[in-house]
Amino acid sequence: MQPIEKMLQRLPVVLFQLQIFDNGQLAFPYITESAFALLGYNAPEIVSNSSLIISKIHKQDAFGLKRIFVSSAQTLSIVDFDLRYNHTEKGIIWINITAKPERDESGTIWYGSLKNVTKEKEMKSTVVENEKKYRATIENSLNGFIIGKDGAVIDANEAAIKMFGYDSLDDMKQKQRADFFDDKSEEYLKIKRERTINGKARGEVHGIKKNGDYFPCIMFSNFFIDANGSSNTINSFIDISEEIEANEKLIKIQQLLTQAELLAEIGSSELDYKTGKFLWSDGFYKIHGLQPNGQEITNEISEQFLHPDDRHKIKLMEEAFIEKKDHLEFDSKIIRTDGKIRDISSYWKFTYDKEGNPLKMYGVVQDITEKKEQEKELKLLNHELVLKAQKLISYNNELERFAYVASHDLQEPLRNISGSLQLLKIKYQEQLDERAIEFINNSIDSSKRMKQLIIDLLEFSRVDSAHLEIKKVQLSDVINEVLTTLSPIIKQEQATIEVGQLPVVYGIRTQIVQLFQNLIGNALKYKSNKREPLVKIAVTEQETEWKITVRDNGLGIDARYYDKIFVIFQRLHKKTEYNGTGIGLAICKKIIETHGGSIGVTSEVGVGSCFYFTLPKK
Numbered sequence: 001m002q003p004i005e006k007m008l009q010r011l012p013v014v015l016f017q018l019q020i021f022d023n024g025q026l027a028f029p030y031i032t033e034s035a036f037a038l039l040g041y042n043a044p045e046i047v048s049n050s051s052l053i054i055s056k057i058h059k060q061d062a063f064g065l066k067r068i069f070v071s072s073a074q075t076l077s078i079v080d081f082d083l084r085y086n087h088t089e090k091g092i093i094w095i096n097i098t099a100k101p102e103r104d105e106s107g108t109i110w111y112g113s114l115k116n117v118t119k120e121k122e123m124k125s126t127v128v129e130n131e132k133k134y135r136a137t138i139e140n141s142l143n144g145f146i147i148g149k150d151g152a153v154i155d156a157n158e159a160a161i162k163m164f165g166y167d168s169l170d171d172m173k174q175k176q177r178a179d180f181f182d183d184k185s186e187e188y189l190k191i192k193r194e195r196t197i198n199g200k201a202r203g204e205v206h207g208i209k210k211n212g213d214y215f216p217c218i219m220f221s222n223f224f225i226d227a228n229g230s231s232n233t234i235n236s237f238i239d240i241s242e243e244i245e246a247n248e249k250l251i252k253i254q255q256l257l258t259q260a261e262l263l264a265e266i267g268s269s270e271l272d273y274k275t276g277k278f279l280w281s282d283g284f285y286k287i288h289g290l291q292p293n294g295q296e297i298t299n300e301i302s303e304q305f306l307h308p309d310d311r312h313k314i315k316l317m318e319e320a321f322i323e324k325k326d327h328l329e330f331d332s333k334i335i336r337t338d339g340k341i342r343d344i345s346s347y348w349k350f351t352y353d354k355e356g357n358p359l360k361m362y363g364v365v366q367d368i369t370e371k372k373e374q375e376k377e378l379k380l381l382n383h384e385l386v387l388k389a390q391k392l393i394s395y396n397n398e399l400e401r402f403a404y405v406a407s408h409d410l411q412e413p414l415r416n417i418s419g420s421l422q423l424l425k426i427k428y429q430e431q432l433d434e435r436a437i438e439f440i441n442n443s444i445d446s447s448k449r450m451k452q453l454i455i456d457l458l459e460f461s462r463v464d465s466a467h468l469e470i471k472k473v474q475l476s477d478v479i480n481e482v483l484t485t486l487s488p489i490i491k492q493e494q495a496t497i498e499v500g501q502l503p504v505v506y507g508i509r510t511q512i513v514q515l516f517q518n519l520i521g522n523a524l525k526y527k528s529n530k531r532e533p534l535v536k537i538a539v540t541e542q543e544t545e546w547k548i549t550v551r552d553n554g555l556g557i558d559a560r561y562y563d564k565i566f567v568i569f570q571r572l573h574k575k576t577e578y579n580g581t582g583i584g585l586a587i588c589k590k591i592i593e594t595h596g597g598s599i600g601v602t603s604e605v606g607v608g609s610c611f612y613f614t615l616p617k618k
């Protein structure tokens with residue numbers, strides 16, 4: 001074999017001569033021996049019967065191939081076509097046919113080559129498929145992708161356009177890398193340094209939106225230099241502003257919770273029965289005298305804090321589980337790590353799985369040592385107060401008894417004194433001179449006055465509700481009774497008494513009669529000499545009581561004496577001006593206080609006074 005023939009046989013391509021006659025007939029006048037390796041037939045077979053290989057051309061490619069050859073024959077253009085060939089043994093393979101036409105007298109003749117391009121075809125379709133896949137992945141990704149070349153944006157997905165606040169990809173393409181993040185920042189330079197070493201890197205940077213706002217994001221950066229020497233970057237971004245915000249919120253809430261726990265001296269915990277892990281909050285650690293998160297806690301460790309006197313309470317927990325209780329509450333003592341004994345109140349909540357096995361136990365404990373101590377002071381204080389009140393009551397009773405006995409017993413000798421003075425005056429009038437008679441008269445006046453004082457004092461000492469029953473009292477009846485009693489003086493002074501709508505109150509009737517009698521009596525007694533007395537009695541309803549006012553147009557009282565006039569024996573006038581002992585208002589005050597109310601006065605000198613007091617509705 002000639003070397004040229006050997007070469008042609010071993011060529012990785014098949015060289016051929018193809019002739020198509022004007023009548024449409026087709027023949028391979030020549031084909032290299034390498035045809036066998038490619039087409040499955042040796043050269044002489046093909047030369048003698050071209051249809052052997054023509055019939056093996058894939059149906060979908062045969063039509064196209066024919067058209068190309070027809071056109072090539074007409075225009076003498078070069079044929080370059082990829083077709084599928086059904087190889088008897090290898091199955092479908094891709095063959096590229098390249099041929100140059102020439103005209104001759106019987107038709108057209110092509111000189112060309114056939115080449116197996118199956119591998120290239122497969123590679124190409126893999127590349128196309130991969131490209132489709134990656135594009136879909138990037139397009140569907142929630143991460144923002146920006147693909148850059150030599151610092152300029154050449155592509156970006158929807159997520160990136162949105163994340164950086166742009167309207168479209170074209171909008172983004174106008175920008176440079178530095179418009180999307182500070183490419184001089186230390187955080188980016190760090191990523192860049194790592195990327196130079198590994199070809200890829202990740203880190204946290206601050207993205208810049210179109211409107212200039214910054215947002216925190218995680219950046220994944222890939223870098224490579226392509227065949228043309230251009231630098232290519234594929235950067236993807238995850239916006240973490242929401243996570244950071246949520247995280248900050250969580251930290252704040254946790255801090256608040258810790259703060260609240262510490263303030264309330266509360267601690268919370270969670271025991272996981274599967275892992276045996278016992279989680280304690282900072283407050284829980286503190287209550288036990290431990291540094292927060294200082295020590296890993298187990299159920300056993302937790303139980304060791306219980307005071308020996310309260311160890312039996314562990315049983316309560318076990319029983320609660322057996323009985324599938326939902327929760328348990330108890331107080332106990334614990335011994336802290338510093339040896340101090342503290343009172344703890346605890347609340348435990350249990351959860352179970354479907355089979356009824358314990359899952360978790362949540363606990364809230366509170367240090368109630370101070371509270372318990374306070375309760376103990378308070379109890380002591382209360383006891384002392386009760387004792388003092390009892391003492392006060394008995395002193396008061398004694399005092400009242402004394403006032404009663406004294407005033408009662410004083411009446412007898414006083415009667416004797418005034419009787420003797422009267423007798424002295426009558427029997428020895430003739431013997432006594434004028435001055436002596438005057439002394440006797442003065443003494444008789446004084447003893448009369450003393451008698452009145454004693455009577456009033458006796459009355460004052462009798463104001464006591466202990467043995468009197470509280471009943472419904474119709475105030476209008478009370479006023480009618482008082483006005484009847486006072487009618488002579490009302491007539492005498494030509495006084496007008498105006499009475500509004502009066503309610504039913506709860507109290508001791510005789511005392512309320514006396515109260516109104518004293519107040520109306522005073523209104524008439526301390527009248528103005530410039531006008532006839534006018535007394536107005538009015539009532540206003542309050543939530544639990546009635547407020548009653550007795551208003552007059554009399555002398556009035558200087559504000560300095562508002563309190564003084566309610567004190568026993570305190571008077572603003574001389575006995576020569578106005579009769580009286582200074583007990584009337586003290587009695588009124590005692591009556592009102594006995595009824596659980598209050599009494600006071602407002603007044604204007606020369607205009608009149610308004611006495612007000614409250615009586616219970618029920």
Ligand code: ADP
Nearest residue numbers: 522523526565571572573580581582583584585
């Ligand atoms: P008495 O009338 O016996 O002096 P009271 O206790 O009733 O005793 O009154 C104390 C003092 O309050 C009276 O002396 C009088 O100066 C003054 N007072 C009481 N009621 C009135 C009133 N309606 N107008 C002006 N002064 C009054």
